Amino acid sequence: MTMKEDSFPRQQLETEFARPEESPFDALASAYDAWFEDEGKIVFVIEVKAFQKVLPLLPKPWLEVGVGSGRFAQALGIKMGIDPSSELLTMARKRGIKVFQAKGEERFFDEETFGTIFLIVTLCFVDSPLAVLQEAYRILRPGGKIVLGLMLRDSPWGRFYSAKKDERHRFYKHATFYSYEEVTELLEHTGFAVEKFVSTLFQKPNEVKAMEPPREGFFSDAGFTIVVARKVPEGDHKASRERPMRI
Numbered sequence: 001m002t003m004k005e006d007s008f009p010r011q012q013l014e015t016e017f018a019r020p021e022e023s024p025f026d027a028l029a030s031a032y033d034a035w036f037e038d039e040g041k042i043v044f045v046i047e048v049k050a051f052q053k054v055l056p057l058l059p060k061p062w063l064e065v066g067v068g069s070g071r072f073a074q075a076l077g078i079k080m081g082i083d084p085s086s087e088l089l090t091m092a093r094k095r096g097i098k099v100f101q102a103k104g105e106e107r108f109f110d111e112e113t114f115g116t117i118f119l120i121v122t123l124c125f126v127d128s129p130l131a132v133l134q135e136a137y138r139i140l141r142p143g144g145k146i147v148l149g150l151m152l153r154d155s156p157w158g159r160f161y162s163a164k165k166d167e168r169h170r171f172y173k174h175a176t177f178y179s180y181e182e183v184t185e186l187l188e189h190t191g192f193a194v195e196k197f198v199s200t201l202f203q204k205p206n207e208v209k210a211m212e213p214p215r216e217g218f219f220s221d222a223g224f225t226i227v228v229a230r231k232v233p234e235g236d237h238k239a240s241r242e243r244p245m246r247i
């Protein structure tokens with residue numbers, strides 16, 4: 001498939017903003033986006049710096065699934081995104097991102113369309129992480145990459161936000177946090193081979209005061225973990241797909 005980033009079928013372009021379905025993020029959109037101007041300002045810069053470590057490795061075209069208000073897409077140079085929240089998509093569009101209203105589980109794009117798919121703090125909010133990863137696998141080109149930005153459950157930040165979920169916090173009640181083992185198992189089961197980890201945000205939640213450099217590799221005390229995984233050809237990962245999942 002040699003489809004160019006800006007040459008999607010007419011039928012897909014027409015679905016932009018054409019679907020009235022409500023997302024829990026619609027009502028939270030302004031508050032969500034405002035966080036980046038407030039306490040999230042330095043956290044965002046730290047996380048963007050960590051992503052910059054992996055960007056040169058990633059084949060184009062790029063898509064962000066769960067693009068939200070488009071802050072990361074804009075900062076990282078991701079030109080296209082999908083998200084179920086029309087309110088967030090309106091913001092992302094104003095940031096110059098080409099957006100479509102869709103869930104990551106949906107068969108929205110043709111197979112083998114993208115070189116890289118990003119899911120940035122989104123896997124924990126989707127209905128079915130397995131279905132989203134399977135769909136990402138389908139629409140990635142051979143040798144394509146998936147990039148996950150995660151707050152892992154057993155990290156200091158994962159524990160902090162899990163406590164907020166338990167308190168029925170307006171955002172985090174919608175989240176399900178996964179452990180390092182669960183994420184790697186999900187990726188391998190879907191047909192991805194993990195290639196690289198980058199870790200950052202070693203400062204504690206509510207105590208982030210200074211910039212910090214990202215570290216290569218996985219560190220369980222990092223608040224934010226980036227995973228890069230490669231699409232393994234179908235025939236080569238059959239065995240891991242047939243193994244039952246523990247989650």
Ligand SMILES: C[S@@+](CC[C@H](N)C(=O)[O-])C[C@H]1O[C@@H](n2cnc3c(N)ncnc32)[C@H](O)[C@@H]1O
Nearest residue numbers: 025066067068085103104120121122125126127
């Ligand atoms: C925490 S926000 C992250 C947004 C953006 N990636 C960022 O980091 O600013 C989670 C996003 O996941 C989106 N989302 C929820 N369910 C989804 C699904 N099934 N497929 C794709 N995105 C989904 C939400 O609408 C929201 O924009």
